[in-house]
Amino acid sequence: MIGRPISRIKRVVLSALSVLLLLLSYTWISHRQHQINPQDTTIPSWGQLAEGAKKFTQPDRKGHRWLIEDSIATGKRLAAGISLGIIFGFLIGMFMGCIASVEAFLQPPISLLAKVPQTAALAVYFVFFGTGMKMYVAMIAFGVIPALAVTVYLAIKDIPSEMLDKAYTLGASHFETAYEVVFKQVLPKFIDAVRLCIGPAIVFLIAAEMVVGDVGFGYRIRLQFKLTNMNVVYPYLVFLAGFGYLLDYGLRFLQSKICPWYQNDSK
Template sequence: MRAEKGVVNYDPYETEQQEWKKQQGKERVKQLLTIISPIFILLLWEICSRTGILDIRFFPPPSAIISTFFDLAASGLLWTHISISLYRIAAGFLLGVIPGVVIGLLMGLYAPIRHFISPIVMALMPIPTLALMPIIIIFFGIGDFSKVVTIAGSVFFPVVINTVAGVMNIEKVHLDVAKNYGASPKDFFFKIAFPGALPVMLEGIQMGQAIALLTIVAAEMMGATSGIGYLIWTSYKAFMLKEMFVGLVLISSFGFLFSLFLRGLQKKIVPWR
């Protein structure tokens, strides 16, 4: 706004700049709150442990947990557990996501396939994958591949369901235009269904990565001799709670980092969302 001889002139550029500065200020506040909240929790935990409000035997202070982390890292044992767990998570995640996306697209595009597979998906989805571990171990043994299959089974269902929902939500006009121009099944699959379902599909993949982390911990607790879940469980049984908390913090950190990566990927692939 500029006043000249009693007349107020409206300057759209100046107004736009002010709005942009306000928006930037709000974003900085949000980022600051995101950083402050975990630091506040850690400081509160440290104070409560040091002052005796929390029993240090069960809730060691974060500073002691950090020290234990460096001790385990220096021994090399921690990196062995991390590398094995990351391999199982990555392999199981891909083994669940790829078939989930393909089958979800086919179910969304073709009603006969949808009606044939939907009852199977609906029947198996409520069963916790960990409850099927005895059967998985019978078929695949007690090695790494059984853990990979367990994770894949947990990831598959949210991905396939969200992919189907994404295809079904594509506006009918896009499908009609493709038919009128004689689009091939390949064009329908890769140029209509896949990009149209992508926003909802990525939400399913985001959910799948969280489930993969939950599953790997439980799977490694039940039948493994290595991995972060194994570290957590054996440390708990030996009452080595600092080592147990190191494992819990690692899983939490992986979940946070994986989520950030997928959110960044989502912004690149579907910027309109």
């Protein structure tokens, strides 16, 4: 039957099998490639990957650990950009959904900006913001604001008018209606939208770091790729994926705690 839930044990087993299949597939591809060329570094063996992990976890000649330096740099840029995007995306969406004149004024530019590929607009960000921290923050923020604003706007439009009328009938003010009805209906969907924006935000940041960065994951990946040190590139990609997964898991946990009504409705 379509949509029928499965047991927790079965879900865990299937999830573990999918990861195991991925690891076995990589092992087989790497083994086959090394049979053709034992010195191959494009698809490193597990031993080569372990050597690569030592490079970015142990101090280099200057006493710096790549992983720590890059994590701090990329993390700061991502946190600042995402935070700014969340604040402005939510406020713009709320005003568009609640005030018709604001909707008419902002809907065209928001819809237009949502279609602009951020990586193609890198040169524009360089011109307006330079190549420092401001550029990274602006690129991430402008990249996620349209999607978040549209999500909030559409979520407000989905609220039944009867629910708003009932709140006003019971004597609620505009602010009370906006908070007790609109905000609580929008918040869980907004968190879902933030979860979906994590991946694109990381892509925007890595692309910018690969072009002009002097530290960060994008910079390190570009540098090691030029040296064909794929035993460093692959672990960095895995680390980025794990970081994104932890952020997603954290947002899901936050949603379950502050929006229990949404979790109950979705079961």
